[in-house]
Amino acid sequence: MNIGQAAQASGVSAKMIRYYESIGLIPKTVRTEAGYRVYSDHDVHTLRFIRRSRDLGFSVEQIADLVSLWQDRERASKDVKTIALEHVSVLEHKIRELQEMASTLTHLARNCHGDTRPHCPILEELANDEAGAVHLKPDAKFGALGKAPARQA
Amino acid sequence: MNIGQAAQASGVSAKMIRYYESIGLIPKTVRTEAGYRVYSDHDVHTLRFIRRSRDLGFSVEQIADLVSLWQDRERASKDVKTIALEHVSVLEHKIRELQEMASTLTHLARNCHGDTRPHCPILEELANDEAGAVHLKPDAKFGALGKAPARQA
DNA sequence: GCTTGACCTTCCCATCATTGGAAGGACTAA
DNA sequence: TTAGTCCTTCCAATGATGGGAAGGTCAAGC
Numbered sequence: 001m002n003i004g005q006a007a008q009a010s011g012v013s014a015k016m017i018r019y020y021e022s023i024g025l026i027p028k029t030v031r032t033e034a035g036y037r038v039y040s041d042h043d044v045h046t047l048r049f050i051r052r053s054r055d056l057g058f059s060v061e062q063i064a065d066l067v068s069l070w071q072d073r074e075r076a077s078k079d080v081k082t083i084a085l086e087h088v089s090v091l092e093h094k095i096r097e098l099q100e101m102a103s104t105l106t107h108l109a110r111n112c113h114g115d116t117r118p119h120c121p122i123l124e125e126l127a128n129d130e131a132g133a134v135h136l137k138p139d140a141k142f143g144a145l146g147k148a149p150a151r152q153a
Numbered sequence: 154m155n156i157g158q159a160a161q162a163s164g165v166s167a168k169m170i171r172y173y174e175s176i177g178l179i180p181k182t183v184r185t186e187a188g189y190r191v192y193s194d195h196d197v198h199t200l201r202f203i204r205r206s207r208d209l210g211f212s213v214e215q216i217a218d219l220v221s222l223w224q225d226r227e228r229a230s231k232d233v234k235t236i237a238l239e240h241v242s243v244l245e246h247k248i249r250e251l252q253e254m255a256s257t258l259t260h261l262a263r264n265c266h267g268d269t270r271p272h273c274p275i276l277e278e279l280a281n282d283e284a285g286a287v288h289l290k291p292d293a294k295f296g297a298l299g300k301a302p303a304r305q306a
Numbered sequence: 307g308c309t310t311g312a313c314c315t316t317c318c319c320a321t322c323a324t325t326g327g328a329a330g331g332a333c334t335a336a
Numbered sequence: 337t338t339a340g341t342c343c344t345t346c347c348a349a350t351g352a353t354g355g356g357a358a359g360g361t362c363a364a365g366c
Contacts, residue, residue, distance in 0.1 A: 002313075002314070003313090003314075003315095004312095004313065004314080013353080013354085014314090015353070015354065015355090016352080016353070016354095018315095018316095019352075019353080032314095032361095034314080034315090034360075034361055034362080035314080035315060035316095035360085035361090036313090036314055036315080036361080036362095037314085037315090045280070045282065048280075048282055049279050049280050052278075052279045052280075052281075053279055054352090055254075056254050056257060056258055056279075057251070057254045059351080059352095060351080060352075066276070066279065069273075069276065070276045070279070070280060072271075073271060074271060075271050075273070076268065076269040076270070076271070077265050077266050077267055077268060077269075077270055077271060077272055077273035077275075078266075078267045078268055078269060080265065080273045080275050080276055081262050081265045081266075081267035081273070081275065082267075084258050084261065084262045084265070084275050085258075085262055087258060088255050088258050088259055088262065091251050091254055091255040091258075092255055094251055095248055095251045095252060095255065098210070098244050098247055098248045098251070099248060101208075101209050101210045101244055102241050102244040102245055102248065104209060105209055105237050105238075105240060105241050105244075106241055108237065109234050109237045109238055109241065112230050112233065112234045112237070113230055113231075113234075114230055114231045114234035114235075115229065115230060115231055116229040116230075116231065117229070117230055118225075118226060118227060118228050118229070118230060119230060120222075120228070120230035120233045120234070122230075122233050122234065122237050123219070123222065123223045123233055125205075126202050126205050126206055126209075126219065126223070127198070127201075127202050127223060128205075129198065129201055155342075155343075156342090156343075157341095157342065157343080166324080166325085167343090168324070168325065168326090169323080169324070169325095171344095171345090172323080172324075185332095187331080187332055187333080187343080187344090188331085188332085188343080188344060188345095189332080189333095189342090189343055189344080190343085190344090207323090212322080212323090213322080213323075
């Protein structure tokens, strides 16, 4: 099947399939004489594996490890579990950071009248030189918010 | 003071100060004859405001709005509160997504022996064509995980 | 056989906030 | 004067993804 069909069947966009090939996450495919990439059901299966890994927030690097463990019949389940649990702890760290941000903001907003008058504790706090300047410093592993790549629906 | 001193005093790196100037978040500064940027305490105050906003996860675009409200004595606190609460809801959405990922993975890992044998429910689930293929689809506003810009400590 | 439209190819660009580094000028203390 | 630290601008990379252009290919219908 062509890349478009493989994309539809796997839920990974054609763009991303080419990208994954370019970075070596998936091997180069067979091509038709005209240069079209050709995919098998097996390839689609691998792409689904990759997509489900992405959906769980694994990085491409981690997915490469997972794929290679998946294809290794001699793997130790411990190696997989280690990757998963490391990722969980990263996720939990990130969750805590976001929760701190949200709770700080919620607290500030609760004290803001939100009317037409200018007095606003939110701005006051942001402008406060004394208060926890380093209090909510996000971890290096994550940007604060940042728009990020859209996923296909 | 020079940019290096302003950076140290504000907690915003010199690189970022130049960047913020380039995108118009902060105005162009006065320069010495040699072309060095010169900052006042007032500028440092603004930079601190910006840094604290970043620490709370606001985007540069939102910060631009916050800064302009901050400097507007006629502002309505409602406008500030609206920005803050919108941001809170985005944060909460993101938190929910990450929590889903973490709980799915925790659940899978709990059922994985994590020994030297190859059997592994984590991989089985990732490879499972049937199961919730679209279950954990992250929202377009955020990448799944992605390494991101480090903040200066 | 030819046209049309849908598909494929590669290549480059943009995102967002941030860091890194190179090349070169300016300043300061010894 | 020299060494070292600071400053300047400019370019590149990050990660995962989408957008789009320019051009080749294929299948269906006429």
